[in-house]
Amino acid sequence: xxxxxxxxxxxxxxxxxxxxxxxxxxxxxxxxxxxxxxxxxxxxxxxxxxxxxxxxxxxxxxxxxxxxxxxxxxxxxxxxxxxxxxxxxxxxxxxxxxxxxxxxxxxxxxxxxxxxxxxxxxxxxxxxxxxxxxxxxxxxxxxxxxxxxxxxxxxxxxxxxxxxxxxxxxxxxxxxxxxxxxxxxxxxxxxxxxxxxxxxxxxxxxxxxxxxxxxxxxxxxxxxxx
Amino acid sequence: xxxxxxxxxxxxxxxxxxxxxxxxxxxxxxxxxxxxxxxxxxxxxxxxxxxxxxxxxxxxxxxxxxxxxxxxxxxxxxxxxxxxxxxxxxxxxxxxxxxxxxxxxxxxxxxxxxxxxxxxxxxxxxxxxxxxxxxxxxxxxxxxxxxxxxxxxxxxxxxxxxxxxxxxxxxxxxxxxxxxxxxxxxxxxxxxxxxxxxxxxxxxxxxxxxxxxxxxxxxxxxxxxx
Numbered sequence: 260x261x262x263x264x265x266x267x268x269x270x271x272x273x274x275x276x277x278x279x280x281x282x283x284x285x286x287x288x289x290x291x292x293x294x295x296x297x298x299x300x301x302x303x304x305x306x307x308x309x310x311x312x313x314x315x316x317x318x319x320x321x322x323x324x325x326x327x328x329x330x331x332x333x334x335x336x337x338x339x340x341x342x343x344x345x346x347x348x349x350x351x352x353x354x355x356x357x358x359x360x361x362x363x364x365x366x367x368x369x370x371x372x373x374x375x376x377x378x379x380x381x382x383x384x385x386x387x388x389x390x391x392x393x394x395x396x397x398x399x400x401x402x403x404x405x406x407x408x409x410x411x412x413x414x415x416x417x418x419x420x421x422x423x424x425x426x427x428x429x430x431x432x433x434x435x436x437x438x439x440x441x442x443x444x445x446x447x448x449x450x451x452x453x454x455x456x457x458x459x460x461x462x463x464x465x466x467x468x469x470x471x472x473x474x475x476x477x478x479x480x481x482x483x484x485x
Numbered sequence: 486x487x488x489x490x491x492x493x494x495x496x497x498x499x500x501x502x503x504x505x506x507x508x509x510x511x512x513x514x515x516x517x518x519x520x521x522x523x524x525x526x527x528x529x530x531x532x533x534x535x536x537x538x539x540x541x542x543x544x545x546x547x548x549x550x551x552x553x554x555x556x557x558x559x560x561x562x563x564x565x566x567x568x569x570x571x572x573x574x575x576x577x578x579x580x581x582x583x584x585x586x587x588x589x590x591x592x593x594x595x596x597x598x599x600x601x602x603x604x605x606x607x608x609x610x611x612x613x614x615x616x617x618x619x620x621x622x623x624x625x626x627x628x629x630x631x632x633x634x635x636x637x638x639x640x641x642x643x644x645x646x647x648x649x650x651x652x653x654x655x656x657x658x659x660x661x662x663x664x665x666x667x668x669x670x671x672x673x674x675x676x677x678x679x680x681x682x683x684x685x686x687x688x689x690x691x692x693x694x695x696x697x698x699x700x701x702x703x704x705x706x707x708x709x710x711x
Contacts, residue, residue, distance in 0.1 A: 334571035338506040
């Protein structure tokens, strides 16, 4: 379970989070849409514990060990190979060797990285690096996924495979918070949808079968006023 | 505590592997060491000051600035792809991160010193074999304190705009006492004076290590929190 209660945070005089509250249960995926500077990344960082909020509290079942994070940067070491990166991060999460080998093989295959597994990350294209970042985030089988614009750089095939992976994670009871400025990207995965502007949730509701086009219309109305 | 050391070792091993692959900092530090020793060798008047009087200062100036190159690199490496956020998110204590960086930096600086010391003996025609044990003791004691404080300041300055300038500005004032003690102890040993004459300096170096390793260990978590 993921709980956010009255989260507030400011950077200097700029309010990044203003009374943000929600609760997510296993299997739920919250898609947070908002323009640049709406506070989406700050929200994820607060949920992950990377930023201590100025007010309110975030509670995440399982603590830091339970979090899988995909951010703007891949959090990979450019001089290490894809496999070495995955092994390093798995070792920090104390993933047993046998389990790690299974997850590693599965993720490399699912993300079509087998041919690149022994290449250094610095030799990979932007899209491939993003796939490795996804594998890195999932290598320890996290229960909560915090995803910041995770589709950036992915081609159509990789994006579809990633959507399937996320759908499987949700079906397996994982909680996901996905933030993006692109309404088309996250809609079909979401069970709940929030629109964010200047640090506030201006709307938070179940997706209730709405299509991407309907969500996009609602977003324009709520965030841009038309 | 076992987890702290295990995670620290994983981090140190990763840092050393990255450095082994990139050879960025180690090559810079080694070339710097050779060049400084050569410049001092050719730039001094051997008839004015005896080599044995000048040599200890030159040795420690060289080691100090060569080590600075390594210390600057320690946390820059983690910022390249925001890997530091990944480390802070992982179920790894901040103390492990500090110890891992300290261990890797110690190996790095020790490598530079292992190359620099014979070159120093060669260039300055200073016999060191008869005092090699105590001399290595002095170098080890001074290096531990230096690297412990340097690792802390490296974490503090890494996210600033002028990290490479700021690190020496912050670090060098703290280094003045141990450098004085190291130079005096090295001078006494190279001049063939009994070890008991250097014992006072060695005790001061050991005290500096204990105090500053403990302080750095305690203060480090505050330097990496956002």
